[in-house]
Amino acid sequence: MSKQLQQKISSTDQNGVSVIQNQPHNSALNPVPQLVPVSPGGGGKATPPSKMKKSSMDKNSDEYRQRRERNNLAVKKSRMRSKQKAQDTQQRVNELKEENERLEAKIKLLSKELSVLKDLFLEHAHNLADNVQPPASGGGPGDLCNNNNNNSGSNSSQ
């Protein structure tokens, strides 16, 4: 992760020329009339800086083709990985979303349970304050011995 100038540098393309002539070795059919510069070690050259690194710069060179092919392979591999990673990340998102929902559901349930228990507590406190034991009137669940059974299904492991 440290490429910025590459853009400019790579734009060497602009002045340069890239010829692609894809034929490793099996040249059974060679329809292309060989339009390669073929000016590697030779003389002239009009390219400004003129690098001329090695003889490997030869497009005809066997070595050049090998290097290219290897690089192409590497590129393909790298891209596959990259794509795979992206996919994995996407999947991770989905998984996390699901887990989130589960957790929220659990929170909801626990909250409800807590609320019920607190209500029970309050009511009981009232009863104590008012009297000692008024007959449980209507709505209120005065039954203290009937509470901890709703959580039976809430222990869904993780």
Place this chain on the structure above:
Amino acid sequence: MSKQLQQKISSTDQNGVSVIQNQPHNSALNPVPQLVPVSPGGGGKATPPSKMKKSSMDKNSDEYRQRRERNNLAVKKSRMRSKQKAQDTQQRVNELKEENERLEAKIKLLSKELSVLKDLFLEHAHNLADNVQPPASGGGPGDLCNNNNNNSGSNSSQ
């Protein structure tokens, strides 16, 4: 989103030739002696199928260059978006992870609260049983409110 054959088809490259000569119009510096095939519509062409769709196939054609340039732009744009999207996805993962942790913490807290309340309840129930209710005669367990309480401290979720 449906490419599979493209691989094979695109490998037309293999027999074909791709010449890149990057010079929109601004040819201030033109060190390269123009090594373009220049055999678009003109000459024989040895490419097997030989499509020759239109005159737009001319590499020299002005229109061709324009289309190429536009496509290059589109490509760049598309790739930028793609990259952006990937980044966003990654970020989403981080956010979701954080939220997950928050939720789990909350669950832990609620569970603890619940546990405490339940214990309180139990204790109270016992008191009631002991005091209000006279000890039921006989050895039988007169405690009616005591059946499912072993789980008091065992709110171990996951």
Place this chain on the structure above:
DNA sequence: GCTTATTGCGCAATCG
């Protein structure tokens, strides 16, 4: 049937 968007691929520069 045009245009733009997306995708696979190869090249070259660069990084590690």
Place this chain on the structure above:
DNA sequence: GCGATTGCGCAATAAG
């Protein structure tokens, strides 16, 4: 020197 990444352009499709 070598493989891995990355920006870029090309061509074939897909999508609109």
